[in-house]
Amino acid sequence: MQEKELQPADAILARCTKCRRNTNHVIVALIDGKPEKVECNVCERQHKYRPPSKTTKASSRPAAAPKNQDQKKWALRCASPAGEKVQAYAMSGSYRADSLIDHPVFGLGIVQQVIGAQKIEVLFEAGTKIMRCK
Numbered sequence: 001m002q003e004k005e006l007q008p009a010d011a012i013l014a015r016c017t018k019c020r021r022n023t024n025h026v027i028v029a030l031i032d033g034k035p036e037k038v039e040c041n042v043c044e045r046q047h048k049y050r051p052p053s054k055t056t057k058a059s060s061r062p063a064a065a066p067k068n069q070d071q072k073k074w075a076l077r078c079a080s081p082a083g084e085k086v087q088a089y090a091m092s093g094s095y096r097a098d099s100l101i102d103h104p105v106f107g108l109g110i111v112q113q114v115i116g117a118q119k120i121e122v123l124f125e126a127g128t129k130i131m132r133c134k
Contacts, residue, residue, distance in 0.1 A: 007027070008028065009026055010027050011024055011025070012026075012049075013052045014035070014049055016042065017050065018040065018043045022052040023040055023042045024042075025039060025040050025041060026039045034049075036049060070123055074109075084100055085100070086100045086108065087101050088102050089101045089102060089131065092133075093134060097111055097113050099111045101122060106122075106124040106125075106129065107125060109122040109129075110122065119131065
């Protein structure tokens with residue numbers, strides 16, 4: 001298959017240096033049958049011809065949604081708290097990582113980690129929350 005010979009004023013796809021994306025351009029100047037200078041149809045800026053950039057291929061496997069992983073972890077841990085002490089949440093209380101708490105609004109939760117002196121990260125069924133503590 002033979003390609004059409006390019007001429008000035010022909011339309012061509014190129015990478016625009018101002019728009020920073022592939023846009024339609026008009027050829028302004030040719031050297032040895034190759035585009036040298038083009039004008040962007042979007043921003044109307046003239047610049048050296050840059051071939052269009054290739055689009056990146058999306059990964060074949062989608063990333064797992066962290067919320068789903070957290071919900072599974074919460075369900076496994078809270079499914080049978082038999083024999084474990086569930087502490088009622090209070091801002092004046094002190095907590096350790098991997099302990100169960102019962103919050104009046106969010107329900108049963110797992111203390112993920114102690115953050116600094118007065119905060120804990122708790123995993124509830126609805127998601128992770130940062131809570132204040134002693």
